Amino acid sequence: MTFSVLVEVQLRPGISDPQGQTIEKALPTLGFDGVSDVRVGKSMRFEIDAADEAAARAQVDELCEKFLTNPVIEDALVTVESA
Amino acid sequence: MTFSVLVEVQLRPGISDPQGQTIEKALPTLGFDGVSDVRVGKSMRFEIDAADEAAARAQVDELCEKFLTNPVIEDALVTVESA
Numbered sequence: 582m583t584f585s586v587l588v589e590v591q592l593r594p595g596i597s598d599p600q601g602q603t604i605e606k607a608l609p610t611l612g613f614d615g616v617s618d619v620r621v622g623k624s625m626r627f628e629i630d631a632a633d634e635a636a637a638r639a640q641v642d643e644l645c646e647k648f649l650t651n652p653v654i655e656d657a658l659v660t661v662e663s664a
Numbered sequence: 665m666t667f668s669v670l671v672e673v674q675l676r677p678g679i680s681d682p683q684g685q686t687i688e689k690a691l692p693t694l695g696f697d698g699v700s701d702v703r704v705g706k707s708m709r710f711e712i713d714a715a716d717e718a719a720a721r722a723q724v725d726e727l728c729e730k731f732l733t734n735p736v737i738e739d740a741l742v743t744v745e746s747a
Contacts, residue, residue, distance in 0.1 A: 589672075589707045590707075591707065591709065601708075601710075604708070604731075604732075605710075607731075608727075608731070611730070611731060613723065613726075613727055613731075614713075615712055615713030615714065615723075616710050616711070616712050616713075616727075617710065617711045617712075618709070618710055618711045619708065619709075619710040620708070620709045620710070621706060621707070621708050622706070622707045622708070622709075623704060623705070623706060623707060624672045624673075624674065624704070624705045624706060624707040625684075625687070625702065625703070625704050625705070626674065626701070626702075626703045626705075627684075627688075627699050627700065627701055627702040627703070628699070628700045628701045629698055629699050629700075630697075630698030630699075631698065640696065640698075643696075644691075644696055644699075647694070648690075648691075648694060648696075649687075
């Protein structure tokens with residue numbers, strides 16, 4: 582079976598996010614007020630072949646840990662859906 | 665009221681994604697098979713102050729169009745939740 586996967590990689594809470602800070606500082610001068618706590622991460626979407634949803638999720642978790650994230654500073658949020 | 669916003673920015677379908685292609689080509693040599701259609705984008709999370717959810721969404725849509733995405737090559741997927 583094929584599953585659609587969304588992996589959202591965000592910096593862990595407490596890790597400084599200069600890209601988010603830059604956006605946050607720029608917004609008021611561009612006319613957007615009331616925006617705070619901007620955090621910028623990566624999102625990855627892909628299809629994966631696996632026997633069932635649990636197997637797909639296990640493969641994606643391993644993929645995230647070994648390859649798609651830096652577990653020291655980043656967290657991954659994984660969503661798996663049957664395609 | 666404060667709302668939590670998630671903006672996922674992905675390249676439009678048909679726009680070449682070299683970062684995704686590089687991941688896809690690297691995975692089999694690292695022992696992960698069966699992964700296809702890898703697309704890499706950005707994810708942004710922030711808090712926004714607005715009168716109600718519709719106002720928050722309107723502000724975020726304007727923000728995406730003017731500042732957070734390049735509408736020629738990118739699409740934004742917006743999720744707004746009350747914080």
